[in-house]
Amino acid sequence: MLKIKNINTYYGKVHALKNVSLHLHKGEIVTLIGANGAGKTTMLNTISAVTPPSAGNIIFEERDLAGLSPDRIVKLGICQVPEGRQVFKPLSVEDNLHLGAYLRYRGREGRAEIRRDLDDVYALFPRLLERRKQAAGTLSGGEQQMLAMGRALMARPRLLLLDEPSMGLAPLVVQEIFRAIEQLRQERGTTVLLVEQNAKAALRMAGRGYVLETGKVVLEGLPSDLLENNDVQRAYLGKDKKEIWER
Amino acid sequence: MQIWEPTYECMPREELEQLQLERLQATLNRVYKNVTCYRNKFNEIGLVPEDVRSLSDLQKLPFTTKEDLRLNYPYGMFAVPLREVVRIHSSSGTTGKPTVVGYTRHDIRTWSNLVARFMTAAGVTHDDVVQIAFGYGLFTGAFGLHYGAEAIGASVIPMSAGNTEKQIMIMQDYRTTVLVCTPSYAITIADRMEKMGIDPKSLSLKVGLFGAEPWSEAMRKEIESRLFISATDNYGLSEIIGPGVAGDCEQKCGMHIFEDAFLPEIIDPETGAVLPPGSVGELVLTTLTKEAFPMIRYRTRDITSLDYAPCACGRTMVRMKKTMGRSDDMLIIKGVNVFPSQIEEILFAVEGCEPHYQLVVDRQGAMDVLEVRIEVTENIFFDEMKRQRAFLEMVEKRIDSVLGVGATVKLVEPNSIPRHEGKADRVIDKRRL
Numbered sequence: 001m002l003k004i005k006n007i008n009t010y011y012g013k014v015h016a017l018k019n020v021s022l023h024l025h026k027g028e029i030v031t032l033i034g035a036n037g038a039g040k041t042t043m044l045n046t047i048s049a050v051t052p053p054s055a056g057n058i059i060f061e062e063r064d065l066a067g068l069s070p071d072r073i074v075k076l077g078i079c080q081v082p083e084g085r086q087v088f089k090p091l092s093v094e095d096n097l098h099l100g101a102y103l104r105y106r107g108r109e110g111r112a113e114i115r116r117d118l119d120d121v122y123a124l125f126p127r128l129l130e131r132r133k134q135a136a137g138t139l140s141g142g143e144q145q146m147l148a149m150g151r152a153l154m155a156r157p158r159l160l161l162l163d164e165p166s167m168g169l170a171p172l173v174v175q176e177i178f179r180a181i182e183q184l185r186q187e188r189g190t191t192v193l194l195v196e197q198n199a200k201a202a203l204r205m206a207g208r209g210y211v212l213e214t215g216k217v218v219l220e221g222l223p224s225d226l227l228e229n230n231d232v233q234r235a236y237l238g239k240d241k242k243e244i245w246e247r
Numbered sequence: 248m249q250i251w252e253p254t255y256e257c258m259p260r261e262e263l264e265q266l267q268l269e270r271l272q273a274t275l276n277r278v279y280k281n282v283t284c285y286r287n288k289f290n291e292i293g294l295v296p297e298d299v300r301s302l303s304d305l306q307k308l309p310f311t312t313k314e315d316l317r318l319n320y321p322y323g324m325f326a327v328p329l330r331e332v333v334r335i336h337s338s339s340g341t342t343g344k345p346t347v348v349g350y351t352r353h354d355i356r357t358w359s360n361l362v363a364r365f366m367t368a369a370g371v372t373h374d375d376v377v378q379i380a381f382g383y384g385l386f387t388g389a390f391g392l393h394y395g396a397e398a399i400g401a402s403v404i405p406m407s408a409g410n411t412e413k414q415i416m417i418m419q420d421y422r423t424t425v426l427v428c429t430p431s432y433a434i435t436i437a438d439r440m441e442k443m444g445i446d447p448k449s450l451s452l453k454v455g456l457f458g459a460e461p462w463s464e465a466m467r468k469e470i471e472s473r474l475f476i477s478a479t480d481n482y483g484l485s486e487i488i489g490p491g492v493a494g495d496c497e498q499k500c501g502m503h504i505f506e507d508a509f510l511p512e513i514i515d516p517e518t519g520a521v522l523p524p525g526s527v528g529e530l531v532l533t534t535l536t537k538e539a540f541p542m543i544r545y546r547t548r549d550i551t552s553l554d555y556a557p558c559a560c561g562r563t564m565v566r567m568k569k570t571m572g573r574s575d576d577m578l579i580i581k582g583v584n585v586f587p588s589q590i591e592e593i594l595f596a597v598e599g600c601e602p603h604y605q606l607v608v609d610r611q612g613a614m615d616v617l618e619v620r621i622e623v624t625e626n627i628f629f630d631e632m633k634r635q636r637a638f639l640e641m642v643e644k645r646i647d648s649v650l651g652v653g654a655t656v657k658l659v660e661p662n663s664i665p666r667h668e669g670k671a672d673r674v675i676d677k678r679r680l
Contacts, residue, residue, distance in 0.1 A: 003265055006300045019297040021269045023262075210269075216276045216296070220269050221536075225353050229538070230331050231277075 001026040001191055002047070002159060007056035009039075009046045016042040017053070018215040024159070029185055029192045031202040031223075033232065034212035040195040041083055043212070044161045047193070048080040049073050060159065075103055079157035083164045083195075085148040089137030093128055096136050096147055097121060100154030114154070121150040124180055142173030149180065159191045160184070166198045174198070178205055203227050248497045248560065251367040251399075252360065255507045256562045263563065266507055268302055270535035275299055275308075278541050281326040284319050285311075285543060305510065305533065306521050311545045316346040316486065325349050327539050337385040338485045348387075348485050349539040355394065357536050358488055361505050362395025365494020368503070368560070369479040370454050371425050373400030378418060380428035381459065382408040387489025388459050392427045395491070401425070408432070411439045422451040430462035430470060430478070437473040447474045456481060458490055461549075461570045461588075465595055467499075480569060486545055487532050493567055498559050501566030508536045511565065512544070513553055515584070516574035527552045527584070529574040530567065548574045550586055578674065580608055580615045583652045587673045590619060593645050597638075605664045609677040617654040619646065622661050 002024040009017040017039045024030050032040045045051040047058060049070045058065040065073060088096050101114045122129035125146040131139060136147055145165055152160060162181070166174040182205060184190040196202035203209055203223035211219040211232055218231055226232050250256050258266070275296035278285040288309045289295065298307065316324060325332065332349040350358065371377065377396040381389035383405060396403045404421060406414060408428070414436060417423065426433065433455055440447055452474060458481040470478040481494035482502050492509055493502035504511050509532050513522045516529040530547045534540075549570040558566060572588040579585070587606060594604055603622040608615060619642070621627070629635045635658075642656045 005265070005268065008297075019272060019300060021265070021272055023265050023269065213276070217269065217273045218276045218280075219273055220266075221353075225356070228352065230327065 001028075001061055002193070003057075003059040004047070005057045005059075007043075007046055007053045007058065009042055009051055009053045011042070011051065016051075016215050017046060019056075020212070020215070020217055022210050022217065022220070024191050024193060026158075026191055027185060027189045028208065029181065029194060029206045031194045031196055031199075031206040031209045032212055033196060033199040033202060033209060033226070036197075037214075038212040039215040040212055041163055042215075044080055044163050044193065044195055047073075048078060048161060050080070071103060074155050074157075077156070077158040078161065079152040079155045079159070080161040081148045081152045081163060081165065083167065085141075085144040087136040087139075087144050087147050087151070089135065091136055092133055093136055093139070093147055094118070094132045096151050097128075097154050100151035103155060117154055117156065121153055124153075124183065125150055140173075142169050142176070145169065145173075145177055146180070149177070153184075157190065159193065162192060162194045164195060164197055166196060166201060174201065181205065199232065200227065248370060249367050249372065250561065251364040253561075255505070256364060256503070256564060258507065258563055260563055263506060264302060267510055267535060270507075271302065271305065271510060271533065272296065272299060274533070274535055274537075274541050275543070278326055278543060282324060282541075284315060284324055302510070305512070305544065308544055310519065310531065311543055313346065313486070313546075313548075317344050320344050321347040322349070325539055326541050327351055332539050334390075336387045336390075336485055336489065345385075346486060351538040354488075354537055354539050357508065358391060358491055359394035359398040361488065361491030361508060362391050363398040364395075364505060365479075365481045365491065365503075366392070366395045366399055366401075366425075366456060368494055368496040368562075369456055369481075370477060370497065371396065371399055371401055371456075375399075375401040375424045375454075376404065376422060376451075377401045377425040377427060378404045378406050378414070378421070378423040380406050380408055380414055380426065380432060386459075387483070387485040391483065391488075391490040392456065396425075396427075411436060412443070415440055415443065415445065418450055418452065419445070424451050424453050426452055426455045426474075426476070428455075428457065429459050430457040430466050430480075431460065433457055433470045433474065433478070434466070437470065441473075450474075452476045455479065458482065461572065463569070463588075463592070463595070482549075482567065482570065484547060484549075486540075487534060487542055487547075488537065492532065496558060496560040496562060500558065501554050501568055503558070503560075503562050503564040504553075504567055506564045509534055511553060511567065513551070514546075516548075516550075516577055517579065517584070524553055524555050527571070527586075530570075546574075550574055550577065550588075576674070578606070578608060578676065580617050580652050583650065585617070585650055585652060589650060590646065593642070593649055594619075594621065597642055597645065603664050604673070605675065606673060607675045607677065615678065617652060619654050619656045620659045620664065621656065622664055623658050624661070627658070 005021045007017050007020045034040050046053050127143055128146055128150055165177050194202055206223050209223055209226045210217050279296045331351050333352050334350040337345045337347050379389050379392050383389040393403055453476055455476045455478045467478045479495040481490055483490035483492040493504040495502050512531040513526055513528040514531050522528045530549045530551050531544050533544055534542045550572050551567045551570050554566045572586045577584055577586055605620040607618040639656045646654045
């Protein structure tokens, strides 16, 4: 469904992604893991064209995304849930969700359909329904994460890019978020590219994973294999290469 | 017939190539960081892993040879610290120092799976009793097949090599259904059974998995008709992973190389140039999933050709022909690469049995000439000169059309070609003398 070849992305002079290639099949949950600054968020921003690549191809459902603006990419069916939720704090929960369907108000789709999608989001996250009139800024971290995901779902994505959904959340809430991701995949066949600092949890849920290190992919494989890999452990335990390197 | 991992073995080529590229790039990133030998090699030609943007860019990379492995003896080519290595194997050091290879826990799992693939393709299931008559030890063969059989869930008898009569006894008593050994040992077993007066039909054997040495289609037929089994070939070498690089499917029309794990190329052994699909040349392999001992463009020295045509078994992975000898045996005659095994094949086709022959290459003026000497046997002895000449002309024609090089064929007295340890001296190259 998504095929990425030789992506190179720069932040100013910083070469953040060096020749990264990866792919996702339909309905797959794939996780990108790596230490801070490895390029995980950049990868998501590159796909959603927030920071477009300087070279390489991104093919989504047979279509080259080169040169497309972020809103066009949302329209094609790719939605990003940014790190730190980034909800519109003064607006109500429901208004936040309506904004997620912003592009669709201009289309021919009826409001009735958007209304139905809203109900689906509420069904997925009942807590949002309870707080629909409340200002988003008054929600807890976990609820804001649900709102951010719900807002993305209002654009009806087939590919969901999730950036650190568990960040700063209590374990129980994390479980709830992850359960929702799994439910999305099962019920709607949504494909998910998941960036996580919580590698163990992410790998437990994902079907496959890639390990990024300083802007390069160093490993691809099944979660079980990656979990026991030393490169992965190093990336998370923050151990220096020399400490575990023995000859 | 079952397929062990259809997701990979039957993957559409376009998807496979994406996966190969991703894994190749990840492997290059790792070896560049962790293996001094590769880093130096890449730096020498001013190449960084990021320069590899497509599978064909692989051609920019330098080859790795057995010599590199020797220079880095024992652990220099390892890409992980020794602490992560759970197994060490070694290849025989017939010429100089042996080479050492290592496996991480994940590599062992990968290996088991790859072997399970060709064992399943050969028809092995969890109901089988597998007798492994490869030597257990530093050699990778026995352990590879052992793990593969266990992964499938078959019952493994780790017999190890030798003691033929005991092998046969166990085969009878334990009702072995699958025999794993070298093809020549299978013949030895058949010979011994004949001597002992044991009818192979009284055994439970149904499949043979033969490897670790090159063997011909003729040998396959002989084993199949004498042991009443399906004889399958598989290919591997310890530097790459051991057995599990490629294996026959039920079609027996070439061994499927497991391309999600290994990237094959065929090169001209003299120039190193990559040859188009279908050409005969030296097999070069790059590992895509190995952790402890990744190999970049390793020259196997084995001569074969690749066939990308779809296979009736449903696997999409490329097929390699049975190896036709070693690139070290290659002769260049009038600029054409000639392997003694090609001529052997022709002679076998016209004679119906393995002949004793000798190739004599000489230079007359600036021209190379090839003479093929064949020892006379009952099959090719003719009273009439006319028939004799017609036979020789026919062989010459076949050689010319197959090799693209003209040769003169001569019959010589039986036992006139000198033999060493039962094997004839196949080639005399007078040009180098």
